[in-house]
Amino acid sequence: xxxxxxxxxxxxxxxxxxxxxxxxxxxxxxxxxxxxxxxxxxxxxxxxxxxxxxxxxxxxxxxxxxxxxxxxxxxxxxxxxxxxxxxxxxxxxxxxxxxxxxxxxxxxxxxxxxxxxxxxxxxxxxxxxxxxxxxxxxxxxxxxxxxxxxxxxxxxxxxxxxxxxxxxxxxxxxxxxxxxxxxxxxxxxxxxxxxxxxxxxxxxxxxxxxxxxxxxxxxxxxxxxxxxxxxxxxxxxxxxxxxxxxxxxxxxxxxxxxxxxxxxxxxxxxxxxxxxxxxxxxxxxxxxxxxxxxxxxxxxxxxxxxxxxxxxxxxxxxxxxxxxxxxxxxxxxxxxxxxxxxxxxxxxxxxxxxxxxxxxxxxxxxxxxxxxxxxxxxxxxxxxxxxxxxxxxxxxxxxxxxxxxxxxxxxx
Amino acid sequence: xxxxxxxxxxxxxxxxxxxxxxxxxxxxxxxxxxxxxxxxxxxxxxxxxxxxxxxxxxxxxxxxxxxxxxxxxxxxxxxxxxxxxxxxxxxxxxxxxxxxxxxxxxxxxxxxxxxxxxxxxxxxxxxxxxxxxxxxxxxxxxxxxxxxxxxxxxxxxxxxxxxxxxxxxxxxxxxxxxxxxxxxxxxxxxxxxxxxxxxxxxxxxxxxxxxxxxxxxxxxxxxxxxxxxxxxxxxxxxxxxxxxxxxxxxxxxxxxxxxxxxxxxxxxxxxxxxxxxxxxxxxxxxxxxxxxxxxxxxxxxxxxxxxxxxxxxxxxxxxxxx
Numbered sequence: 001x002x003x004x005x006x007x008x009x010x011x012x013x014x015x016x017x018x019x020x021x022x023x024x025x026x027x028x029x030x031x032x033x034x035x036x037x038x039x040x041x042x043x044x045x046x047x048x049x050x051x052x053x054x055x056x057x058x059x060x061x062x063x064x065x066x067x068x069x070x071x072x073x074x075x076x077x078x079x080x081x082x083x084x085x086x087x088x089x090x091x092x093x094x095x096x097x098x099x100x101x102x103x104x105x106x107x108x109x110x111x112x113x114x115x116x117x118x119x120x121x122x123x124x125x126x127x128x129x130x131x132x133x134x135x136x137x138x139x140x141x142x143x144x145x146x147x148x149x150x151x152x153x154x155x156x157x158x159x160x161x162x163x164x165x166x167x168x169x170x171x172x173x174x175x176x177x178x179x180x181x182x183x184x185x186x187x188x189x190x191x192x193x194x195x196x197x198x199x200x201x202x203x204x205x206x207x208x209x210x211x212x213x214x215x216x217x218x219x220x221x222x223x224x225x226x227x228x229x230x231x232x233x234x235x236x237x238x239x240x241x242x243x244x245x246x247x248x249x250x251x252x253x254x255x256x257x258x259x260x261x262x263x264x265x266x267x268x269x270x271x272x273x274x275x276x277x278x279x280x281x282x283x284x285x286x287x288x289x290x291x292x293x294x295x296x297x298x299x300x301x302x303x304x305x306x307x308x309x310x311x312x313x314x315x316x317x318x319x320x321x322x323x324x325x326x327x328x329x330x331x332x333x334x335x336x337x338x339x340x341x342x343x344x345x346x347x348x349x350x351x352x353x354x355x356x357x358x359x360x361x362x363x364x365x366x367x368x369x370x371x372x373x374x375x376x377x378x379x380x381x382x383x384x385x386x387x388x389x390x391x392x393x394x395x396x397x398x399x400x401x402x403x404x405x406x407x408x409x410x411x412x
Numbered sequence: 413x414x415x416x417x418x419x420x421x422x423x424x425x426x427x428x429x430x431x432x433x434x435x436x437x438x439x440x441x442x443x444x445x446x447x448x449x450x451x452x453x454x455x456x457x458x459x460x461x462x463x464x465x466x467x468x469x470x471x472x473x474x475x476x477x478x479x480x481x482x483x484x485x486x487x488x489x490x491x492x493x494x495x496x497x498x499x500x501x502x503x504x505x506x507x508x509x510x511x512x513x514x515x516x517x518x519x520x521x522x523x524x525x526x527x528x529x530x531x532x533x534x535x536x537x538x539x540x541x542x543x544x545x546x547x548x549x550x551x552x553x554x555x556x557x558x559x560x561x562x563x564x565x566x567x568x569x570x571x572x573x574x575x576x577x578x579x580x581x582x583x584x585x586x587x588x589x590x591x592x593x594x595x596x597x598x599x600x601x602x603x604x605x606x607x608x609x610x611x612x613x614x615x616x617x618x619x620x621x622x623x624x625x626x627x628x629x630x631x632x633x634x635x636x637x638x639x640x641x642x643x644x645x646x647x648x649x650x651x652x653x654x655x656x657x658x659x660x661x662x663x664x665x666x667x668x669x670x671x672x673x674x675x676x677x678x679x680x681x682x683x684x685x686x687x688x689x690x691x692x693x694x695x696x697x698x699x700x701x702x703x704x705x706x707x708x709x710x711x712x713x714x715x716x717x718x719x720x721x722x723x724x725x726x727x728x729x730x731x732x733x734x
Contacts, residue, residue: 033691038685070685073646075551076639088432103582105641108483170538171546
């Protein structure tokens with residue numbers, strides 16, 4: 001025990017003696033590098049690194065050092081990773097985390113570290129910035145509701161769906177996605193008679209499949225990864241034939257590439273997302289080109305995670321440039337620069353923050369189409385610019401409707 | 413008395429370590445050590461490996477969060493001098509219930525039953541919103557303030573954890589020498605003979621589980637103060653396995669092994685990422701844990717004990733205290 005303590009103290013001394021010139025700016029990047037999300041989390045890191053690479057690794061003579069840390073999708077691990085980055089590695093800025101509940105945890109943590117500036121990675125829970133926001137926590141991206149903007153109107157007006165049942169996972173991100181969809185859909189006159197909340201990682205959806213009302217026009221499915229594959233497979237095997245509407249992470253290319261009888265259900269299915277891999281905007285093409293050049297071993301196009309980590313790191317770089325890399329005033333000038341920052345995003349829109357430090361974003365409505373060779377892909381049917389967190393509504397009314405939950409919103 | 417002397421060097425860390433080392437390494441080791449001690453106690457003296465210790469720690473943690481200040485607006489705020497005894501009692505009662513359910517099982521069957529309880533509780537917390545707030549759980553949980561000093565500040569939290577750890581060790585060593593403690597060990601060695609003597613085996617087993625629940629609960633309370641949050645992730649398979657790993661690498665021979673295991677585990681978990689490529693650190697952790705289990709089947713304390721014994725070998729023939 002004592003020997004261990006001595007070894008520990010010796011290690012501590014070495015760590016404290018590590019050279020750190022005053023002009024270094026250290027950026028800690030937190031992403032999920034273990035478990036089921038590891039490949040996607042790695043892509044988030046690529047996004048942040050790309051923004052730093054673009055500056056050549058220094059700003060006005062200040063070296064930018066990137067230190068990555070892994071979390072495992074749990075809030076506890078994100079908090080531990082952030083604490084280590086701040087207290088042990090001495091970072092000035094944190095970029096991350098990846099998933100919703102982690103974001104809420106880091107938002108709470110940021111209040112204990114006023115000397116560090118937090119920039120959200122890709123976590124998209126609504127209350128990370130909307131309620132109880134933190135002065136040093138920024139999100140240069142949207143929440144899960146913003147990511148669904150356009151889909152509710154598209155489903156009602158263009159597809160003609162009047163009544164939709166919801167199947168979604170039972171935690172903060174899908175709640176927020178359902179809010180984004182229902183806000184427009186219910187306002188247009190649509191009805192959502194039934195919502196099914198399933199545990200994440202659920203394998204057997206038969207109780208849901210057989211409880212779906214026969215008189216709905218379509219299903220809004222906000223499940224991710226294997227959950228979506230399992231549900232869609234079981235639904236189509238049971239003879240289900242309702243059209244599908246997808247959430248932001250439901251119908252990604254990996255699902256379209258997987259084999260299954262459900263594929264015919266998906267053709268024509270609309271979905272909302274802030275990132276479309278093969279979008280043909282000029283800025284996106286340039287972004288994809290620099291991504292593939294910098295990371296030949298990466299994906300064929302930046303994922304939603306690379307895109308969002310990139311935007312946050314990019315914002316940090318631009319604001320650092322504005323203050324000549326000087327954070328010595330307790331980040332005051334840097335944060336003022338972040339607050340007033342506007343820049344062109346990879347999707348061609350103009351990124352800027354609202355008063356809660358949440359991004360005003362571009363959003364896409366996509367639909368699944370069958371390529372000539374029989375494979376399926378997503379194509380853009382509508383681009384909605386300048387989507388804010390209030391979804392264009394009056395702030396007081398929007399806040400008065402309360403935090404998202406299983407029962408909120410509701411329009412049966 | 414000799415054991416009390418061990419405490420003295422443990423008062424030095426606050427003087428030489430910075431806040432990160434004191435809180436993230438030293439305090440966290442103590443807290444995980446207390447939870448692992450509850451498992452080591454059961455494994456060593458009752459001969460049963462329970463996978464429900466993280467669950468019981470979680471029950472205490474959830475109690476503190478539910479009956480204390482939190483930022484999710486669920487629960488009934490009570491003063492800490494009510495919520496802490498309440499959490500400890502609930503932990504002890506849950507421990508007793510687990511013991512009651514698992515009382516007839518041994519070895520792998522006891523592991524399966526307690527694991528099932530742990531996993532069932534995990535899924536229950538994810539889906540119950542009235543008491544556990546589902547997936548998100550409780551955040552913004554604050555440790556009590558006494559005379560204007562928050563127990564979450566690095567030094568108070570370290571000292572409180574140290575005091576609880578010392579008390580837990582003292583309780584364990586006292587308990588195993590008591591008549592009931594000896595009965596528990598008799599049940600471990602020869603349950604049939606204990607029965608033949610006319611002593612029921614259920615009471616000792618349930619009491620042992622209740623006592624270990626109390627220890628786990630104390631660790632759970634400290635853990636929720638340290639993390640300032642508790643959620644379904646705190647009672648999942650990850651923490652369940654962490655506690656088992658800590659007990660095993662520390663060694664089950666002496667209750668103090670839990671703390672040795674905790675220090676090694678926390679150091680590894682915290683610094684593996686600095687020693688190796690950041691995407692590969694779990695490999696390093698796994699390899700080191702594997703090496704410890706292969707090289708020191710009796711745990712690290714056994715290894716240290718053997719080395720010390722070899723140094724002293726010529727003149728002393730020391731007997732183990734257990």
